[in-house]
Amino acid sequence: MALVTLEGVGKTFRGRTGAWEAVRDFSLELAEGEFFCLLGTSGCGKTTVLNMLAGFEAPTAGRILLDGKPVRGPGADRGVVFQGHDSLYDWLTARDNIAFGLRLRGMAKAERRAVADRFLTMVGLTGQGAKHPSELSGGMKQRIQIARALANDPRILLMDEPFGALDAMTRAVLQNELSDIWAKSGKTVLFITHDIEEAVALSTRVGVMKRGPGGTLKAVVPVDLPFPRERTSDGFMQTFRQVHALIHEEIHPHE
Amino acid sequence: MNSRAATIGGYIAGFALLFLIWHLAALYLVRSVLFPSPFPVFERAVVLIEDGLLQEAVIASMRRILQGFLLGSALGIPIGLALGSFRPVRLLLEPWTEFFRFIPAVAMITVAVIWFGIGEESKIFLIAYTTVFVVIIATAAGVGAVGRDKIRAAQCLGASKFQLFALVALPATVPYILTGMRLAMANAFVTIVAAELVASNDGLGKMLWDARLFMQVEDIFVALIALGLLGFATDRAFRLLIRAFAGRFNPTM
């Protein structure tokens, strides 16, 4: 059985400016352990899909299942890494941010400290646990977010353009780290991006979305390349071109 | 030179300059017995301190400010939290806060005296009144300003409604609460003097009033300087407190 099932999911926003159908008839199954990249042009509905799966918003059509059970709201089984870093708690240290979910569950202080330190090391921030978010760089903050989500041991990790605001060099470093973490942890990941190279470098499958209104999954491209990925290899280039062609049609639909 | 020494040095120099200008103005510009130079005022202050009169007045005023301020804050913070957290509470109470905050405490002095007499109660009521609405509004605004992603992150880490409030909304609101209290403290100084001018047996406001009756211009200046210094010191203390809590929160505050 698939870990996550989206069945004909749709979302129509109703507001003062009328109704806007952001997502239409979106269907997808995610298997345990896969790294799925959702790729699409700006405004096609990627964040909307993630928000529905996270339980922040309810779909207006279709249904979403996790382990066969309908998603009703946010929960600890789905960890989210947000695009910005406003989601970190400024009044807590990096370590306490990472341990926040464990604290909610009532884990003893010494124990959660040990877990947090392990995840600090995993994201390459050994010994920096006492710093507050205001003392961390943008890349470090995203590392803390990833560690915070992983430390809570969710069934699936939902990441909304987590590296979108970083410079190219930091992004490449974090992509490699994330790839290693994913390989080691075996977590299922849904990763949103509009960077084709990032998608091909990280994922086992790339889903390309049609642009909105009524954004939907247009094609799914399997990426059968060994890890670590060689970005200049023929296989990589070939997949890149394939995905690029699919995206290109969305950017220039009338050519 | 480190920045703290620079700050303190700046304060000292600033005050010295103020007194110098005052001295020159009294000596060469105004030249009237109604505008004494700093020296007779300082001499008078020493006498008042030796007699224990100045301390008495300061303690009387500050005690009222503190009691009313703590009472007002103790009421304002939970009301503000409820107002910011629950829509029905907001719809119900917002008209109150929007209405009462435009009736200044000074305008309430007459009612306060009629209700509570000229004893401590009326003063504490007035200070609490002037404090409570500022604190409510600042606290509610703070709750409203908690970032959406902070709430969502906690939700998908498994937070209960109570944990969301106690571990996310409340700490995120602390800097706003302290800022509201700081503003309220400034109002409290205005209010206490007005209240003591009108109806009191002691305090700095009473000292000002008596000095006017007996034309003791130096006493007036002593009281004014005492007020300025007290307000300044309290405000600094609050700033330090906000820094200590909020420095890590929000570097712009």
Ligand SMILES: Nc1ncnc2c1ncn2[C@@H]1O[C@H](COP(=O)(O)OP(=O)(O)OP(=O)(O)O)[C@@H](O)[C@H]1O
């Ligand atoms: N709360 C909302 N109310 C009304 N419309 C919304 C709301 N949220 C999103 N939309 C609309 O839905 C569409 C999809 O938005 P979404 O944020 O999912 O796009 P996206 O693919 O994540 O884009 P980007 O790559 O720029 O982040 C957009 O047209 C947006 O205007």
Ligand SMILES: [Mg+2]
């Ligand atoms: Mg988005």
